[in-house]
Amino acid sequence: MICKLDRVSFRYPARPVNAVTEVSLEVAAGTHVALVGPNGAGKSTVLRLLTGVLRPNDGRVTVLGRRSCDWKRREMARQVAVVSQGVEGVAGLSVRDLVSMGRYPYVNPWSPLGSEDRALVDAWLAAVDLVDLADRDAAELSGGELQRARLARALVQEPQLLLLDEPTAHLDLGHEARFMEIVNQIIHEQSVTVIAVTHHLNVAARYADRMILLSGGRVLADGAPSHVLAPEWLEAAFGWPIEVLNLGPVGRMAVAGRKDTARGDGTW
């Protein structure tokens, strides 16, 4: 068991209601979990609870057998890496500098990066296909390239658990597919566990082993994508009539909101 939430509730200070209420879930090592649900369902909050930057008001969050908020950041950064949507200021840093920061949890503050650290950085730059751009200013990268650089930075941390917070939200279909293929490959080669928050249900259906549907801060459905992506669950979560098309092989599904079904009174 790589991580576990046990009846976890969390409320952001100055907010009237819980962001997450009594959420319990366990994630086994080596799985790819997609965390889906409408805006404000508590997906990112679950991720941040796992990283320990948020402390639950109730319940217990454990990562690798230890409470997430008890970890020293440096130790946690060696086990858990995060790629988020990407709004950090990277101007002036070369792509290599940016990726090298993933070694920070390992290096002594007084010494430079060692040759093994640098070799690892180069290996991941190659894996995400950024070798040619390594010495460019990171601010010059396209959205897709920058997200691959940040993925490389996360992997340079050599994590057991990789948390993705809508990393492909701003990417086009091609860049998203490329990003997800790299993630998928890593899961198989390095047996990294991935928990990915996403709004792209079709993509999640294709890559995830398991899908957890959150709504209003609670777990509404949890299981294989084919189980969770059922109109009744999705309609309850998203508040809109939804059509699910099975395209044959397992995981090839298309989910879309129905057209012309909303009534004037806001119900359907």
Place this chain on the structure above:
Amino acid sequence: MIRRWLALAALLVTSLAIGMLAGPADLSPREWWQALAGSPGPAATILWRVRLPRVATGALTGGMLAVSGVVFQALLRNPLAEPYLLGVSSGAALGAVSALALGLSGSAYFALPVAALAGALVAIAIVFEVARVGSRLDTQVLLLAGVVVSAFFGACVLLILTFVSTETLRSAFFWTLGSLSGASGGMILAMAAYSVPALVVLFGLSRHLNALALGEETAAYLGTEVERVKLLAFFLASLLAAAAVSVAGVIGFVGLVVPHAVRLWGIRDHRVLTPVSFLVGAAALVLADAVARTVAAPMEIPIGVVTAFLGVPMFLLLLRRAVRT
């Protein structure tokens, strides 16, 4: 990179040489050379007793202000951040002006810097206490508290100055504008004892500052204990500024301009940015002081005026070049 270090070394050596040699005393190069070689005489007295302490103080002060500016800009992710943001300068001014008003400055040469340091530390303590919630430091509150405490201490200074003699008013005025004329060996040692450990720790935090420049949450994911690092770095940077102000008065622009100039040179990694900024700040202030005591000799113009006159055009030039490319 090697060319940059060579350029930096040249800048430093040149500015130190100019700082040692420039001044109102009219001595021939031969006399200087003999003094440097170690023979006693008036040139030796000026060189070792007057110029050296002054150049050393200038170098230390400039370096400390520059490093302080680097840290503030990294933590606040704001290019306008500078060392006096948390009320250090007005706190120091209140301390110094109180010492002047009470006539303490005549009693011991160190009374003025000690009073200024005490004032600056009080200001920092108040600002931190307001902005700290448990172990968390709210950056927005910190900034706001800094502004308000500055305003309050500034008002206290004005109140005191209303009641003092013209003589004291003039002293206070010149102290506020900054000067290295009070430099002495003991003071340099005191300042070094105080600032070297702070500089070493700040250098050790370099990678955390790099990470924090990406944002606090990202930094946490890269292994930074965000709140602890922020608290420590803000505190040490303010201490450096307090030490600088207490010895040299309020010298503006060094803490703002030098880190930017170094960044515009393409240096972003704090492991390089911090030491290079120290050296450039040191060179800059030594040069500014040389200008301050020569352009209107035998009058000495306030060094804060020189740093502004030299720093602003240079900065605008650099900025213009950076925007174009």
